[in-house]
Amino acid sequence: MISLDTIQQxxxxxxxxxHRTAVLTNRTIxxxxxxxxxxxxxxxxxxxAFKARGGLNAVLQxxxxxxxxxxxxxxxxxxxxxxAFAARQVGMPAYIVMPRTAPEVKKAAVRGYGAEVIECEPxxxxxxxxxxxxxxxxxxxxxxPFDDDRVIAGQAxxxxxxxxxxxxxxxxxxxxxxxGGGGLLSGTxxxxxxxxxxxxxxxxxxAGAADAILSFRSGRVEKAPxxxxxxxxxxxxxxxxxxxxxxxxxxDILTVSDEEIIAAMRLIWERMKxxxxxxxxxxxxxxxxxxxxxxxxxxxxxxxxxxxxxxxLPF
Amino acid sequence: MISLDTIQQxxxxxxxxxHRTAVLTNRTIxxxxxxxxxxxxxxxxxxxAFKARGGLNAVLQxxxxxxxxxxxxxxxxxxxxxxAFAARQVGMPAYIVMPRTAPEVKKAAVRGYGAEVIECEPxxxxxxxxxxxxxxxxxxxxxxPFDDDRVIAGQAxxxxxxxxxxxxxxxxxxxxxxxGGGGLLSGTxxxxxxxxxxxxxxxxxxAGAADAILSFRSGRVEKAPxxxxxxxxxxxxxxxxxxxxxxxxxxDILTVSDEEIIAAMRLIWERMKxxxxxxxxxxxxxxxxxxxxxxxxxxxxxxxxxxxxxxxLPF
Numbered sequence: 001m002i003s004l005d006t007i008q009q010x011x012x013x014x015x016x017x018x019h020r021t022a023v024l025t026n027r028t029i030x031x032x033x034x035x036x037x038x039x040x041x042x043x044x045x046x047x048x049a050f051k052a053r054g055g056l057n058a059v060l061q062x063x064x065x066x067x068x069x070x071x072x073x074x075x076x077x078x079x080x081x082x083x084a085f086a087a088r089q090v091g092m093p094a095y096i097v098m099p100r101t102a103p104e105v106k107k108a109a110v111r112g113y114g115a116e117v118i119e120c121e122p123x124x125x126x127x128x129x130x131x132x133x134x135x136x137x138x139x140x141x142x143x144x145p146f147d148d149d150r151v152i153a154g155q156a157x158x159x160x161x162x163x164x165x166x167x168x169x170x171x172x173x174x175x176x177x178x179x180g181g182g183g184l185l186s187g188t189x190x191x192x193x194x195x196x197x198x199x200x201x202x203x204x205x206x207a208g209a210a211d212a213i214l215s216f217r218s219g220r221v222e223k224a225p226x227x228x229x230x231x232x233x234x235x236x237x238x239x240x241x242x243x244x245x246x247x248x249x250x251x252d253i254l255t256v257s258d259e260e261i262i263a264a265m266r267l268i269w270e271r272m273k274x275x276x277x278x279x280x281x282x283x284x285x286x287x288x289x290x291x292x293x294x295x296x297x298x299x300x301x302x303x304x305x306x307x308x309x310x311x312x313l314p315f
Numbered sequence: 316m317i318s319l320d321t322i323q324q325x326x327x328x329x330x331x332x333x334h335r336t337a338v339l340t341n342r343t344i345x346x347x348x349x350x351x352x353x354x355x356x357x358x359x360x361x362x363x364a365f366k367a368r369g370g371l372n373a374v375l376q377x378x379x380x381x382x383x384x385x386x387x388x389x390x391x392x393x394x395x396x397x398x399a400f401a402a403r404q405v406g407m408p409a410y411i412v413m414p415r416t417a418p419e420v421k422k423a424a425v426r427g428y429g430a431e432v433i434e435c436e437p438x439x440x441x442x443x444x445x446x447x448x449x450x451x452x453x454x455x456x457x458x459x460p461f462d463d464d465r466v467i468a469g470q471a472x473x474x475x476x477x478x479x480x481x482x483x484x485x486x487x488x489x490x491x492x493x494x495g496g497g498g499l500l501s502g503t504x505x506x507x508x509x510x511x512x513x514x515x516x517x518x519x520x521x522a523g524a525a526d527a528i529l530s531f532r533s534g535r536v537e538k539a540p541x542x543x544x545x546x547x548x549x550x551x552x553x554x555x556x557x558x559x560x561x562x563x564x565x566x567d568i569l570t571v572s573d574e575e576i577i578a579a580m581r582l583i584w585e586r587m588k589x590x591x592x593x594x595x596x597x598x599x600x601x602x603x604x605x606x607x608x609x610x611x612x613x614x615x616x617x618x619x620x621x622x623x624x625x626x627x628l629p630f
Contacts, residue, residue: 022337043588266625273358273621275588306588310581315625 002153002245004194007187010153011160014056017089021045021158023166028271033287036298038172039268040162043276043306047081047109050158050304051145054183055082056089057154058143063090068141070095072134074120074127076102077233078305079145084115086143095140097130099123103309146183147239156187162300163195172199173297176283178304179203179212179253180234182242188302189249199300200251204282206231207255215243216253230258230314233279233304256285262314264288268303275306278314317468317560319509322502325468326475329371332404336360336473338481343586348602351613353487354583355477358591358621362396362424365473365619366460369498370397371404372469373458378405385410385455389435389442391417392548393620394460399430401458410455412445414438418624461498462554471502477615478510487514488612491598493619494518494527494568495549497557503617504564514615515566519597521546522570530558531568545573545629548594548619571600577629579603583618590621593629 021041030037042050059071071087073079074097087094094115098107099122107117120130134140144151159175166172175192179185189201205212208229214222215238227235238246246253256264265281267288268274283301287294336356345352357365374386386402388394389412402409409430413422414437422432435445449455459466474490481487490507494500504516520527523544529537530553542550553561561568571579580596582603583589598616602609 048588269590269625273363273590275584275590310584310628310630313625313628 002149002156002190007153007156007160007191007194010057010150011157013060014053014154014157017046017056018052019045020161023162024272024274026272029267029284032267034291034295035287037284037287038162038166038298038300039272040158040300040302041274042158042302042304043274043280045305047078047085048305048307049078049082050155050184050302051078051082052085053157054151054154055079055086055143058148058150059083059086059090059092061150062141062143063092068139070138070140071143072097072131072138072140073143073145074098074131075145076106078307080106080110081113083143084110084113087115088113095134095138097127097134099127105309146181146236147241152183152187152190152242152245154187155184156191158184158302159188159300160191160195162302163192167196167199167300170298171196172300174200174202175300175302176202176204176286177302178231178234178279178282179205180279181236182212182238182246184302184304185250186242186245189245193249201249202251202286203246203253204286205253205255206234206261206282207257209235210255211237212246213253213255216246216250219247231261231279231282233277234282254286254290256282256289260285260289266315275308276303277305277308280304280306317464317471317505322468322471322475322506322509325372325465326472328375329368329469329472332361332371333367334360335476338477339587339589341587344582344599347582349606349610350602352599352602353477353481353613353615354587355473355615355617356589357473357617357619358589358595360620362393362400363620363622364393364397365470365499365617366393366397367400368472369466369469370394370401370458373463373465374398374401374405374407376465377456377458378407383454383456385453386458387412387446387449387453387455388458388460389413389446390460391421393622395421395425396428398458399425399428402430403428410449410453412442412449414442420624461496461551462556464556467498467502467505467557467560469502470499471506473499473617474503474615475506475510477617478507482511482514482615485613486511487615489515489517490615490617491517491519491601492617493546493549493594493597494520495594496551497527497553497561499617499619500565501557501560504560508564516564517566517601518561518568519601520568520570521549521576521597522572524550525570526552527561528568528570531561531565534562546576546594546597548592549597569601569605571597571604575600575604581630590623591618592620592623595619595621
């Protein structure tokens with residue numbers, strides 16, 4: 001059970017290591033959406049994504065509790081960098097299992113934080129086997145990307161800052177976040193429930209990775225019918241842990257097409273002059289797709305990260 | 316003569332209409348440059364560029380002094396939007412002469428501010444003739460992009476904010492700005508002279524539009540030997556007015572190649588997660604090109620704007 005106190009302690013723990021990221025507004029996008037949007041810019045966070053928060057909260061506790069002498073995880077994306085970064089902060093070795101097909105620039109970034117990259121075949125089985133081998137060899141502690149209360153409590157601190165900074169005088173009508181494995185969404189929903197119970201939390205999901213919406217309806221962790229989306233950070237399925245929180249505290253999950261994601265991404269790039277990942281654009285795409293549903297509301301949006309390959313842009 | 320008082324009045328005049336833009340720092344780029352860099356983010360300014368400042372300062376005075384009932388200028392770039400935006404703020408009609416070859420998106424942006432776009436052939440002669448015709452027809456007042464004290468005083472307010480916000484406890488060793496027509500550079504050099512006289516001002520110029528460096532040496536307004544650069548905001552030559560200020564208050568002008576500009580631009584996009592124009596990247600390219608000259612210094616850099624065509628990126 002992740003209590004308000006747990007999240008507050010997480011925030012105190014990670015605060016010296018993270019940025020309190022800016023919240024931006026944009027008049028043109030507000031006019032287009034006919035709503036009042038507050039963008040929490042985790043693209044400006046350490047390692048370029050909110051995942052630094054959860055990774056730090058877990059790794060700092062592993063170090064403080066002497067649970068092990070090394071850290072491991074498997075990830076092809078931002079969580080790999082988050083864990084490598086967090087391990088460096090506490091001076092512990094990190095072993096990151098990454099699919100050999102992951103972009104060289106991502107492997108280089110992980111190595112740049114001093115972690116060892118162990119390459120594996122690009123399947124979930126190979127990744128999990130890689131982590132088991134690391135644990136046997138080194139005794140490292142696994143920090144899962146989302147199926148971990150400490151990670152979820154860390155991710156919750158982004159919405160916590162958003163509510164503290166811009167949801168006090170007049171509360172948010174709703175807060176939107178994208179959903180992949182559900183770590184960010186779970187944390188966002190919990191802290192919103194604690195700090196601003198009248199605020200609804202809604203998730204955006206790519207139509208090309210529509211597992212969370214199925215799981216949300218059925219109450220069981222489902223696989224997506226197919227995976228085909230530009231939002232490469234949102235391909236993962238939920239876990240029982242994240243699904244449980246989401247079913248309790250999230251109002252709805254809405255899907256958007258890749259065309260809608262790219263249009264929203266482009267709008268943010270062109271108008272706000274900031275670089276965000278495709279996954280980031282999903283909540284704005286949801287708002288623009290349902291103008292009546294969101295009209296005249298005060299909406300917080302978590303912009304999750306800005307790690308894009310500039311050589312492979314969709315426009 | 317543009318006095319400190321002139322610039323302070325300009326700042327008071329335009330303040331209700333502009334953003335006090337953020338100043339960002341980045342540890343990775345500092346490490347790479349072996350210097351302490353403060354980036355003044357005019358890409359977050361109204362219309363996406365510092366030009367909103369100078370355009371507003373001129374247009375607000377035209378309106379207050381009843382010098383005319385309409386505004387005109389010629390520009391293919393940010394100054395066109397700046398004047399259109401400023402005219403809308405005071406409720407005056409604006410007639411913007413633009414080369415017919417200018418991107419449709421830029422013409423649309425100018426029209427979006429309610430201005431009339433008058434297309435002309437893409438030569439300086441045609442642009443000036445177009446403006447003369449507008450003045451004859453409408454009695455509009457010309458707001459020149461840089462050869463105008465009111466515009467220069469407006470552009471000076473960016474460095475003014477930078478010095479006020481981050482140059483008080485320990486002064487900047489130097490401030491860098493790019494140079495095109497010299498409006499921003501003149502204003503930056505003047506306000507730095509007034510507020511922080513120990514701070515040097517250095518300009519960056521594309522090697523493919525190397526007129527200012529020639530003019531700086533000879534003391535006469537020179538043409539570039541050739542024009543071939545990605546930094547499309549910096550192709551203009553100086554005027555006698557801007558050259559005079561620059562010769563008095565600027566320490567040096569250094570050139571960089573397009574490869575160096577693109578590498579610096581990419582570094583800012585990837586590490587700072589913000590969108591800047593190629594012209595913006597020139598000062599950082601200068602710093603990275605001369606590591607010994609700038610080592611261990613506290614350096615302010617004006618990031619001039621973020622209006623790029625996402626369909627035509629150099630990477």
